[in-house]
Structures are given as structure tokens and as C-alpha cells.
């Protein structure tokens with residue numbers, strides 16, 4: 034907002050889902066799916082968002098597109114608070130911000146032909162004049178690796194990868210500035226994941242897109258992202274640019290997460306941090322630092338005091354009492370740089386193997 | 394970035410049409426004919442044998458019900474009749490035990506006079522009186538009495554061989570009569586004859602009263618029957634009967650009345666009187682002791698008939714043959730109860746052709762109202778199917794509206810609407826419709842109006858299921874990513890509902906509606922069976938089976954109710970097969 038280059042700014046976003054029960058659906062509690070998340074994305078850049086399943090990544094993605102209502106906080110898109118827009122204005126805003134879903138099977142209406150799925154909103158928003166409509170849709174489809182004859186087909190005739198291409202084409206056809214990619218490859222075959230990732234990258238360059246790339250596959254995030262956010266139980270626990278966070282993860286949760294990336298090279302050693310216990314319920318999160326139930330560095334303070342975001346320089350934000358200068362803690366979590374350097378190499382190698390085994 | 398380089402095996406991959414090649418599956422692209430989801434559903438449906446069977450059943454039922462009525466030669470409420478020979482009362486006969494009285498025309502002999510006669514006869518007194526009249530009777534033969542009224546002519550006092558006559562007013566006495574009377578008085582006779590008349594003397598001290606006897610009636614046990622209806626008046630005349638009786642008593646073979654000669658031929662228990670005319674004898678009357686009367690006044694029983702009947706009775710036969718007044722020979726049966734005999738003639742009469750067994754005219758026979766069962770099944774099918782469709786249509790409209798609104802808008806609207814659904818679900822269905830049925834019975838609601846009321850009530854009580862299903866489906870669809878995508882791409886609400894939501898609710902709705910159809914048909918049949926639904930004279934499958942509530946009909950006339958039962962079972966099965974088939978075709982994953 035302050036910065037001209039900032040496209041999306043999220044401030045202290047909250048999204049609680051009410052838990053209803055009883056005859057008249059009384060609200061008996063709240064699932065704090067997103068509990069105070071702040072970040073920003075620059076034009077044409079990609080932010081990776083990682084975290085365990087259920088930590089609120091999808092909710093963040095949907096809420097910043099106003100596909101959910103919000104509970105608190107603000108979302109500025111191109112300087113406008115989207116929750117402050119009227120219905121008509123919001124409808125006009127829609128094409129600029131799109132989403133690609135995780136499950137390519139449920140994200141396509143089964144009763145419409147592909148051409149209609151992709152073109153429907155184009156016509157609705159008059160992205161192109163009516164006489165150019167057909168050509169435009171064809172062009173978009175081809176840009177996404179689809180053929181013109183696919184227009185008359187129905188989603189059930191396509192494989193998962195092709196469906197994801199259709200989803201991408203649908204989003205892209207509206208000429209968006211920003212696309213939320215909610216685990217766009219996690220439902221696909223490994224061999225096809227690379228194709229989709231490459232497609233997304235190519236499109237980003239071609240159309241100058243900004244991505245919020247949600248994934249729990251750290252290798253992919255490392256490959257595609259400019260900045261990375263790590264979420265735990267509805268909170269953004271760490272945020273930094275990619276190189277910084279992969280070479281110097283600060284938050285104990287981030288460390289644990291990154292240490293789980295498998296390294297095929299036996300010569301490289303790394304201390305694998307095993308997270309004990311399962312992720313607590315977001316309906317009833319632990320007090321203080323929500324991670325304290327599983328954190329190996331947990332202190333008394335962590336159980337009562339909610340850690341605040343600390344800027345450790347270079348826009349590296351972390352929410353942990355360990356980095357609080359007043360904490361008085363001597364304990365510094367050891368970083369294992371060697372292992373993280375290896376991650377990138379390993380990913381590239383693995384990727385090479387994939388594409389080789391599936392020749393284009 | 395080096396990473397990008399290695400990631401891309403071919404920089405042009407994406408734009409290259411061949412890039413997609415690795416993703417082409419064996420069953421994809423040009424190899425397989427492109428099928429729209431609708432065609433796919435159809436294809437899957439047609440592959441389901443049970444569904445095809447159900448569809449065939451339903452097509453048959455529709456053709457049977459809606460076209461059958463056009464081809465059936467009969468109308469829905471056409472009553473069939475048959476002609477059958479059944480014994481009908483024709484005549485009654487009895488052996489005459491009572492005296493029959495024939496009264497002189499212009500005279501009156503009845504009531505108290507009759508009673509006094511019977512008393513006097515039983516006591517053996519030759520004279521009797523009733524009121525201020527005096528009567529006398531003479532027994533001329535067995536069970537044959539002549540009854541006369543006595544008229545006072547004169548009082549006589551006999552003094553020393555001379556009689557002093559005091560004639561009644563207006564009576565002139567001749568010398569000769571006075572002499573004859575005195576003669577009789579002197580010899581103490583009670584009666585004497587003078588001229589053609591007989592005179593009676595009654596004494597009271599020295600006072601004698603002379604009266605003249607004047608015939609007014611006769612009593613006999615014989616029965617005279619005329620050969621020709623014209624002869625009947627003569628047979629009721631005192632003169633004729635008296636002469637005929639006297640002749641019979643005296644074994645005379647002829648007698649004359651009014652200058653006509655009648656001959657008598659005795660034949661065992663009866664006699665025939667012939668009228669001689671122009672030297673020819675015509676049968677005129679028959680005499681017997683049996684009374685024969687026709688049952689209805691338009692039947693004339695000929696003497697021949699009566700004589701044959703008499704013989705049959707005498708011989709103790711139970712049937713006889715005789716010629717009727719139309720000149721046709723017929724066989725009659727006699728039924729005896731005590732001393733009376735009833736004669737039955739075989740008469741064809743028109744009867745309602747009830748419970749006729751299957752035949753060429755009535756392939757499934759006729760029912761208890763003499764209506765063609767097959768034809769009623771056709772019309773009944775119309776009603777049953779029509780009720781089903783209208784009710785389901787009604788249910789679908791209500792269900793989609795309420796379920797759709799609840800599911801789409803959610804929140805408090807959903808909560809309120811679903812509580813209304815619960816409310817309707819807790820209405821006890823059968824008690825309500827049974828009460829409604831009896832109320833309509835009491836109010837004598839027109840059978841056609843009844844059907845409409847029935848349909849409305851069934852629809853009002855039945856929409857909740859569809860509403861629930863639609864709501865559930867919409868709630869789950871709303872969460873589906875493709876619905877979220879329509880919102881994300883900024884598509885209008887109306888378009889989201891009608892292009893995306895409705896087509897995806899349709900399959901389930903069609904399945905539900907199909908299954909509901911079978912259900913409604915059963916409910917309608919149940920109600921009509923109980924006499925609370927569709928009512929006679931309108932046919933419905935349910936009220937056709939109602940015949941089976943009569944144990945006799947159930948056991949003896951299977952063809953009246955079994956076919957309706959079979960049709961209901963088949964139709965409901967058909968709807969269920971098709972419904973299940975559609976469900977499997979719409980959603981192959983659901984198949985168990």
C-alpha cells in the first residue's frame with residue numbers, strides 16, 4: 034500500500050468458523066482457522082505459504098479473495114479494502130484476483146463443456162469484444178496446453194493434469210493480476226506436477242502474475258516462491274524471502290518442517306527434528322504460543338504469553354519468544370545450513386529424473 | 394536462475410500442442426466418441442438391465458392406461474347385463490275348501506248374512522235371520538246350497554177351518570193361493586208350493602205368517618273356469634251355476650240356460666261344459682274343485698292350462714307342459730306348500746352380469762357392479778398414474794422451492810425452513826388422511842372433487858423429503874470448489890443458480906421424484922383400498938382391489954382383484970427400478 038509495488042496487503046486477518054449445535058444451531062464455539070495473519074505480496078511475485086494440513090492455509094487463500102467473510106483484519110488489494118466494496122464493485126474486482134483449487138475434480142462443473150467453463154466469466158465480464166471471444170478462449174486454452182477441440186468436451190473426459198490446466202485457463206482467461214494457487218499440484222501425479230509448475234511459471238512471466246502459492250511440498254515452494262510464509266494453527270509464525278528462510282529458518286516449527294525434507298544424498302547429514310504429538314484442534318488452541326505443546330524449546334513463558342512478530346532484519350519476521358531480546362533465553366536453536374543448501378540441489382535432481390522418465 | 398533451467402526440459406513445451414501428449418489416456422481424445430454427461434447417463438442407464446426392465450414395465454403401464462382406454466370397446470362405467478331363464482311365479486292353485494258364493498245380480502248377500510248362514514248350516518236350521526231380514530236355505534246336493542230371502546206375504550189366523558188373511562201392504566192374494574195356503578196350514582206343513590214358488594209358514598200361537606222364498610245366492614265348493622274370457626260373466630251368474638250344479642247332481646248330461654243348451658262331460662274329478670250352438674259343441678267352461686289364479690292380471694289362464702295343472706296336481710307331478718295364452722308350449726314347475734300350489738314359468742330376465750368369469754367379451758371378467766374389469770383397470774391406471782404424477786409434481790415444486798431456498802441462503806432462513814420441514818414430518822400421515830377421507834364421506838364430496846383434494850393433501854404432506862434432499866444437495870454443492878469458482882470468477886447469482894446449481898441438483902431430484910412416484914401410487918392405492926381415496930364410480934387400482942375385502946369375492950373371483958394388485962406391484966417395481974437405475978447412471982460411484 035505504501036509501496037507502489039505492493040499488490041496485496043493483509044493486515045491481522047482473522048477468520049473464525051462458528052461451531053453450531055443444537056436445535057436452533059446455537060453457536061457453541063469457534064474454529065479459529067485464521068487468527069491474525071499479516072503479509073504482503075508484490076506485483077508479479079510469488080509468496081509461498083506452507084504449513085501442516087488444517088492450519089488455515091486454504092482459509093487464508095479464500096478469505097483474501099472474499100470467498101469467505103472475514104472475522105477481523107483488513108485485506109487491501111491494489112490499495113482497496115476488498116471487504117469494504119459493494120456487491121457491484123466486488124463483482125468488478127473479481128476478475129483481477131483468481132484462485133486455482135487443490136482438487137481438479139471438484140473444481141469443474143460436471144455438466145458444462147470446457148469451452149463454456151473457461152469462457153463463461155469472460156463473456157460475463159466482457160473481457161474481450163464478442164467477436165473475438167472464440168479466438169480469445171482458444172488462445173488461452175493453448176497457452177495452458179489445451180487444444181481447441183477440447184472446448185466441446187466435458188470435464189469427466191479429462192485427466193487430473195488436464196483438468197488442472199482447465200482450472201488455470203479459467204482463472205487466466207479473466208486476465209488477473211493475482212492468483213491464489215491452493216496446492217495446485219498436490220492432487221496430481223508426480224510426473225505431471227512439474228508440467229503444471231512450469232506452466233504456472235511461464236504464465237507468471239507472460240502475464241506478470243502475482244501468486245499466493247499454497248503448498249505443503251517445501252521443494253516446490255522453494256522452487257517457485259520469492260517469499261515464504263509458514264503457518265501454524267491459524268498464525269503466520271515466520272515470514273521471509275525464500276533464500277533467507279531456507280538458509281536461516283528461525284522458528285522452531287519452521288526448522289522442524291524443513292528438516293523433514295528428505296535428502297537422498299547419504300553424504301549429507303542433517304538432524305531431523307521429529308514433531309511430537311499431532312496438531313491441536315483450532316477450535317481449542319493452546320494458550321500462549323500455540324506451538325508450545327510440541328516445541329522442543331518451549332519455556333514457561335511460552336504457555337502464557339502470545340509471541341509477537343519480530344523483525345529480525347531484511348523483512349525476516351518470526352513469532353517466537355526465543356528471538357525476543359528481552360527473553361533472556363540463552364538457548365538458540367541450531368541451524369543446519371548444510372542440510373538446507375542440499376534441499377535445493379536435491380529437488381532439482383529429483384525433478385530432472387521426473388522429466389526424463391516422462392519424455393515430452 | 395539455474396533451477397528454472399533444470400525444471401524446464403523444453404522451454405516451448407507448454408505452447409507446443411504436443412506438450413499434452415503424455416497426459417493423453419487410452420480412453421481419451423479422438424479415440425473415443427465424445428459424450429456429454431447426459432448421453433453418458435443415458436448410456437449407463439441403458440446398460441442397466443433392471444432399469445430397462447423397469448422402463449419397459451412403465452411404458453407398458455402408460456400405454457395400457459392412457460392408450461388402453463381409447464382401444465377398449467367399453468366405457469369405464471358401462472354396466473353389463475345378461476339374460477337368464479329364471480323361474481318366475483306364473484299362477485297359484487289351491488284345492489278349494491271353502492264355499493264360494495254366487496250372488497244374484499242386484500242382490501246383496503254378504504257380511505253378517507254370510508256368517509249367519511254358516512252358523513245355521515252348521516246347526517242344521519233351515520232358516521236364519523240377519524238384521525231385519527229372514528233367510529232360508531236348502532241343501533240341493535253335497536256342498537251345494539241355495540239361499541233364499543224370505544219376504545212376508547201375509548198373516549193368517551185359522552179359526553174353525555177358516556183362515557183370516559191379513560196381507561202385507563201392497564200384496565194381493567188370489568183365491569187359489571188362499572185355498573192352497575189354508576190347505577197347508579191345516580196339515581201343519583211348514584212349507585208349501587204354489588205355482589213356481591215355494592212358501593214358508595211360521596207359527597206364533599194362533600198367528601201364522603206366510604213368507605215367499607226368493608233365491609238370492611248359492612254356495613258351492615266347485616270352481617267354474619271359462620274357456621274364453623267372454624264366458625266369465627256367465628259363470629258368475631246364479632242362474633247358470635245353479636242349473637249346471639243341478640245337472641251335475643242329477644247326473645244329467647245337459648242343461649239349458651237362457652235358451653242355450655249346454656252339455657256336460659264328466660271326467661274323473663272334473664267336468665267340462667260344452668255350449669251347443671249350430672249343432673256343434675264348443676268347450677265353454679270347466680268345473681273342478683281347484684282354484685287357479687294368475688299371478689298378474691295380464692295373464693289369462695286357459696282352461697286347458699288349468700285342466701293340465703289340475704291333472705298334474707292330482708298326479709302329484711312337479712312339472713307339466715301347457716300352452717300359454719301366446720300359443721307357445723312351455724314347461725312349468727309346481728311348488729307345493731301345504732294345500733297351495735305355486736306354478737313357475739321359466740322367464741328370461743335381465744340381470745346385471747356380476748362377477749362374470751373371463752371370456753372373450755370380458756378378458757378379465759366383470760366385477761361386482763357388472764363392469765368390465767380390464768376396462769376399469771385401464772381407467773384406474775390413468776387415475777393412479779395421474780394422481781402419482783400430479784402429487785409428485787406438486788411435491789417437487791414445493792420441495793425444490795423450500796429446500797432450494799434453505800440450502801442456498803442457509804443461516805437463519807435454513808434453520809426456520811428446516812424446522813417447518815420437521816413440523817410437517819411430525820404430522821401423522823395416515824390419521825390425517827383417514828380423517829379427511831371420512832369427513833369427505835360425510836360431506837358427500839363429489840368423487841372428482843375428492844381426487845383433487847386427495848392430490849393436494851398428499852402433496853402438502855409429502856414434499857418434505859424432496860425439500861430435505863434438495864437442501865442437502867445444495868448445501869454440499871455450495872461447498873464444492875466449482876461453485877466457489879463461480880463466485881471467484883464473478884458470475885451473477887442467477888446464473889450461478891440456474892447454470893451451475895440446478896443442473897447438478899437435477900439428477901438427484903429426478904431420482905427422488907421417480908422413487909416418490911412409486912410411493913405415491915402405493916399410498917393412493919392404500920387409501921382407495923380403505924375406501925378413503927378415489928371413490929366409485931371412478932376406478933383406481935386401489936379401489937378395484939377393494940373387492941377383496943369381501944371374503945367370498947376374494948376366494949371365488951380372483952380375476953376381479955388379483956390383476957389390479959399385479960399392476961400396482963409391477964408399476965411400483967418399475968418406478969423403483971428406473972429410479973435406482975437413474976441413480977446409478979447419474980452417479981456410478983454410489984453403486985453398491
Ligand SMILES: Nc1ncnc2c1ncn2[C@@H]1O[C@H](COP(=O)(O)OP(=O)(O)O)[C@@H](O)[C@H]1O
Nearest residue numbers: 050064066085086087088089090091092093315
Ligand atoms: N467452511 C468451514 N466451516 C467450518 N470450519 C472450517 C471451514 N473451512 C475450514 N474450516 C476449518 O478451519 C481449519 C483450517 O482449514 P483449512 O484452511 O482448510 O486448512 P488447510 O488448507 O491449511 O489444510 C480447519 O480446522 C478446518 O476444519
Ligand code: SF4
Nearest residue numbers: 322325328335353354
Ligand atoms: S514461542 Fe516458545 S513455544 Fe513457541 S515456538 Fe518459540 S520457543 Fe517454541
Ligand SMILES: [Mg+2]
Nearest residue numbers: 087090091092
Ligand atoms: Mg487446504
